[in-house]
Amino acid sequence: MSGCRGPAPVEREPSRQARQPDDLPIAVIGAGPIGLAAAAHLTERGLDFVVLEAGERAGASIAQWGHVRLFSPWTYDIDPAARRLLEADGWSAPDPDWLPTGAELIDCYLAPLAKLFGDRIRTGAKVTAISRLGYDRVRTAGREQAPFLIRLADGGELHARAVIDASGTYATPNVLGASGLPAHGEADAGDLIDHALPDVLGADRDRYEGRHVLVIGAGHSAATTLLGLAELEDTSITWAIRASSAARTYGGGEADALPARGTLGTRLHAHVDSGRIRLLTGFFTHAIEREGTRARVISRTPSGHEQSVLADRIVAATGYRPDHTIAAELRLDLDPVLGSTRALAPLIDPNQHSCGTVPPHGADELAHPEPGYYAIGVKSYGRAPTFLLATGYEQARSVVAALAGDREAARNVQLDLPETGVCSSSLAEAQEQRVSLSAGIGGTPLPLATSQGGCCG
Known part of the structure; x- marks a missing residue:
């Protein structure tokens, strides 16, 4: 994105900025649909933020499968806060019944939305680690008052008062081996x-x-x-x-x-x-x-x-899994089976739920023992193949409300999901599906002939 600047390294010595975390921005990792939805809600709440995107544009991962269509029509693909911001800027929504391609999702929605946030979106900013400034995972006294320290691949660092990790799972595909290990000879082939x-x-x-x-x-x-x-x-x-x-x-x-x-x-x-x-x-x-x-x-x-x-x-086509290594120095409470938070796991368990029967959930279920850190979007689901975009948007709304101190709004979570007969499975079958790429963006792509006319209003 033209006009974007790279993150400036912070001072190596303790600074006034570091000692006052409430003055720092909230860091959002990932400029995909869920990360930009978080940015939209942060904007409406008047909270300062920065979006760190590893790719060179918003929706960089989606661009790699821009040739296919989602099975979800536009009515399920646009976050409400994002819609309000875009319409206030003169944007016209696409036909709600249209099935967008990945490229259309970017061109008609994500790119215009990202443009509204200007240089708050930093592209080419790959996050390699998150910690607390001056605190490893073991140290407790004073921990909650320390700002988050975010390290980037280029060696730069920045501080944040909170972290919303919407980095997805696209960069960590599963192996072919049926036991979760690489098949013998897989690397050579x-x-x-x-x-x-x-x-x-x-x-x-x-x-x-x-x-x-x-x-x-x-x-x-x-x-x-x-x-x-x-x-x-x-x-x-x-x-x-x-x-x-x-x-x-x-x-x-x-x-x-x-x-x-x-x-x-x-x-x-x-x-x-x-x-x-x-x-x-x-x-x-x-x-x-x-x-x-x-x-x-x-x-x-x-x-x-x-x-x-x-x-x-x-x-x-064995799907993707979340990579929690960037948060290795944070205090996470992950379900031993799914890799989601323990509180969220029973709500998304594919033994019990399909995409359309996942109960409403938000900041309370997504919270970790590390205050101020939330993983949202498909990453929050671990290996459960029951994620939809609409679910991620409600997660973003609830988490931002919690960070704004509005606990009532954070807990008032509501979901209106389409019932489905195709995404329910046993846990063993879920491992086979391995959280398909489509789950990461909230609607499975499928190759349908392009209809007449465009998607952008």
Whole structure:
């Protein structure tokens, strides 16, 4: 973004600024939809803030899959506070029933919103660590009065009175190994493996056309890629999942409250039934062996049964997981299974909830033992695949209210989510889906033909 400046290093000696944390800004990590929603609520509350974005533009991660459409229409994709700020600036909202592509989400919403915040958004500012100034994780006395210390990849540091971590999960994709460990040989075959949502009908077409492609994963990102590959007539497609059937991926069909999401599963099911896509169930990726320019992917079940697939390219649609290492010196209370906060875990447990049945939650459930630090958005959900954008927006509103001292508003959390038959799963199946990329932005992308006309008003 033109006109943005990099963060200036702070003084190495204690300063007046450091001794008065209430005078410091709130740091928001990530300029994606949830981070910018937090910025919008901070603006309405009159709280000073800075947004630290690792990429070179707002929505940098989304730009990498800008070619696909969300299954969520615009009505679910715009934060209320952001809408108010944009409309006050003369912005016209897109058609609420339109399914935006990732590129449209940026161009029609995130870029105009980011422009309102000016140089409060700092691009190219990758956060590598968060701590308390002068305090490691062990030291307690006076801890809450110390400002947060945020260190950046370029060596710069800045102080903040609070931290809202909306950095997402896109930078930490899961491995292919079925046990959560890299498959044997996975690193050596890295040049033959692509992560979720390659542009198979556009920029990446040459890598897939006329080849045998193996797609591994049972989430919506896998379904999106499979539907794109099915349009390449000379491409042979194998789809491998750990489950005994693909019923969960096919989902609710016509019963789904988001019709585009139901269509995703219906179309995929038809391709499998017709033989266009070969489905392998009970596939537990164990090893990858190179055979010239191809790779043999070997499955070994817990009982020892083996099967293998020889492919030209592999798409690892196994999703993403949160990286909490930047907060290693903060006091976090993470659920041992999901990696969310302990209070949030039972509310998003995929054994009990789908995306549309997650109960309202906010600052209280997102709080850690480290006062002033909150992870929001898909990162807050850990490995639970039950996140939607609307959920993240309400998280942002509640957390900002708490930081503003408005406890009543922080606790008055409300969610109006579309019921869905496709994102419920058992915990074991959730590990298979591994929090697909789509969950990170609140609606699974799927390749639908572009409608006539634009999305921006």
